[in-house]
Amino acid sequence: MSEFSELYQEVILDHNRRPRNFRVIEHPDGSAVGHNPLCGDEITVYVDMDGDAVRDVTFQGAGCAISKASASMMTEAIRGKSRDEVIRLFDEFHRMVTDDPSALPDVERMGKLAAFSGVCEFPARVKCASLAWHTLLAAIKDGKGIVTTE
Amino acid sequence: MSLQVLDRQIDGSFDVERIREDFPALAQTVRGRPLVYLDNAATTQKPLHVLDAMRRFYTEDNANIHRGVHSLSQRATDAYECARCVVRRFMNAPDNREIIYVRGTTEAINLVASSYGSIALGPGREVLVTELEHHANIVPWQMACERFGATLRVVPITDEGELRLDTLAGMLSSKTAIVAVGHASNALGTVNPIREICRMAHEAGAAVLVDGAQAAGHLPVDVQSLGCDFYAFSGHKALGPTGIGVLWGRMSLLEQMPPYQGGGDMIRTVSFEKTTYSDVPGKFEAGTPHIAGVIGLGAALEYLMACDRVAMEAHERDLLQYATERLSAINGLTVVGTAPNKIGIVSFVMDAAHPHDIGTIADLQGVAIRTGHHCAMPLMKRLCLPATARASFALYNTRAEVDALADALERVHGLFSGG
Known part of the structure; x- marks a missing residue:
């Protein structure tokens, strides 16, 4: 399976099979629905804030492996982070999935999210990888909303 | 060839x-x-045959068509009109003039929904589409129904993806103006019994438009044998170039229909008081068409017809x-x-x-x-x-x-x- 490993790394397949934080938060401080019309991915992200910090973040929905794993790993990566830290992390994540394939991700800062660096070779899949993030930003910024990748 | x-x-x-x-x-x-x-x-x-025909047009004959007195314009016009004969043969249409060049299936259906819709649709009138349809054979009808106050109804399918003809029979009535149905489904591949549908629709007094986008490159298209009233297809799904397609319509209907777009080439005379329109098909071909596309389309259909x-x-x-x-x-x-x-x-x-x-x-x-x-x-x-x-x-x-x-x-x- 080596030729698929750039995109479909074991960590991504694992989060697709067993998504983490895959549940609803009742009465969340914020939530948003994200939709990718291209492939029909649809997810809802729920956040609970502790002041400026993310206390709990979860998601629900259906989609491809890339979007589901991205949502799952995002929830693990941002817990406890401030709004600004989340936005900075998303900026880096976005740069990583859209940048020149030869650029290496900063594993130290990106942690497990570096697994998504292979996405940049598949422009059609960038929206799958970033859907959860766009939805999260809507949830923590406005407290509610609907976002679409189109 | x-x-x-x-x-x-x-x-x-x-x-x-x-x-x-x-x-x-x-x-x-x-x-x-x-x-x-x-x-x-x-x-x-696309086969080389198509690419060569288009290249030859641009390298040797390129000129605008109709009304040109110079040689290149004459050659371009001849090639453009000659392709209409090829399309007629491909579809077994009775008359060259019934072949209208459009951008593709989508434009063909919009043309019929807008133009034929304006004379056939109104309050109390119905358009039937099916659950199998491509958006191109749904949305133009939704728009036309909204515009003319008609009702859109949907013929259901079985779980296997076949049209429920028994339900269709019950839905057809004197209110039905148009039945719009795909020859073959792009999503599932189902080939619909067009002949049977046309017979049923005609008994109810409705016209039938067939979306032939998926069929033209794969199935025989014989509009006389199918018995439909309009047949639309795109060149690019039948080995031809993108941006060119065909609407075939019965002459008796096309003659009654108002123009779809106004502009050059679709008129007989223009004055600020009164403009008169060209005859079919010119009436429906406003502006400089995709001439090279028409020539490529003709070449594609020749290629298909030359195959066994x-x-x-x-x-x-x-x-x-x-x-x-x-x-x-x-x-x-x-x-x-x-x-x-x-x-x-x-x-x-x-x-x-x-x-x-x-x-x-x-x-x-x-x-x-x-x-x-x-x-x-x-x-x-x-x-x-x-x-x-x-x-x-x-x-x-x-x-x-x-x-x-x-x-x-x-x-x-x-x-x-x-x-």
């Missing part, structure tokens, strides 16, 4: 390897693997049957759309993998398939699926390519089932 195509006609055989040589795009590698192009329902590859159509259909049927067998044998794979009469389209879903992931992993192995809702969101909703993966065949595909697809899908299963 090139000698090569004539040769093929004369020897009457259907040699796929020789046909593949006519399609330069097929001879390439993708991600280091030989390209296996199975996205023909989206668009087919019976052998070609048998070949595509064989690919469909073989692909259905091979794919059905893959663990966790379900073929969606199992009507007995299908063109070469296999839509499917897999337990462990989302269609989008299937598409990417197939691409990594050089296999081009389409994934998504196939511009048929109401159909996906009817089937309770967000999307499917779809392999669609054309005359130049081979059993070996079906094997490559099946191998790729085995890999998908292995990867996602954790094996």
Whole structure:
């Protein structure tokens, strides 16, 4: 399976099979629905804030492996982070999935999210990888909303 | 017509390897693997015959058509009108003038919905479409119904993807103005019984528009035998260029219909007080058309007609049957759309993998398939699926390519089932 490993790394397949934080938060401080019309991915992200910090973040929905794993790993990566830290992390994540394939991700800062660096070779899949993030930003910024990748 | 195509006609055989040589795009590698192009329902590859005809037009005859007195304009006009005869022969239309050039199937349907809709639709009138339709055969009718105050009704399908003719019979009435139905479904491959539908619709006094986008490159199109009133198709799904298509309509209807767009070429005389329109088809061809596209379309249809159509259909049927067998044998794979009469389209879903992931992993192995809702969101909703993966065949595909697809899908299963 080596030729698929750039995109479909074991960590991504694992989060697709067993998504983490895959549940609803009742009465969340914020939530948003994200939709990718291209492939029909649809997810809802729920956040609970502790002041400026993310206390709990979860998601629900259906989609491809890339979007589901991205949502799952995002929830693990941002817990406890401030709004600004989340936005900075998303900026880096976005740069990583859209940048020149030869650029290496900063594993130290990106942690497990570096697994998504292979996405940049598949422009059609960038929206799958970033859907959860766009939805999260809507949830923590406005407290509610609907976002679409189109 | 090139000698090569004539040769093929004369020897009457259907040699796929020789046909593949006519399609330069097929001879390439993708991600280091030989390209296996199975996205023909989206668009087919183009034979050299088409590319050469278009290049010849631009390098030798390029000029605007109609009213030109110079030689190039005359040659361009002749080629443009000559292609109309080719299209007429291809569809077995009674009259060249019934062939209207449009941008594609979508524009053809919009033309009919807007123009014929303006004389046939109104409050209390109904348009029937089916659950199988492509958005192009839904949305123009929704718009026309809204504009003219008519009602849109939907003919249901079975779980196998066949039209419920019994329900259609009950829905048809004196209120029915138009039945708009696909010749073959782009998402499932189902071939609809057009002749039967036309008979039923005509008994109720309704006109029938057939969306032939998926059929023209694969099935015989004989508008007189089908008995429809309008037939639309796109060049690019039938080996021709993008941006050009055909609307055929019955002369008696076309003559009653108002123009769709105004502009140059569609008029007889213009003054600020009163403009008079050209006769059919000029009335519906405003502005400088896609002349090179028309010439490419003519070349594509010549190519198809020069092929042994019976052998070609048998070949595509064989690919469909073989692909259905091979794919059905893959663990966790379900073929969606199992009507007995299908063109070469296999839509499917897999337990462990989302269609989008299937598409990417197939691409990594050089296999081009389409994934998504196939511009048929109401159909996906009817089937309770967000999307499917779809392999669609054309005359130049081979059993070996079906094997490559099946191998790729085995890999998908292995990867996602954790094996």
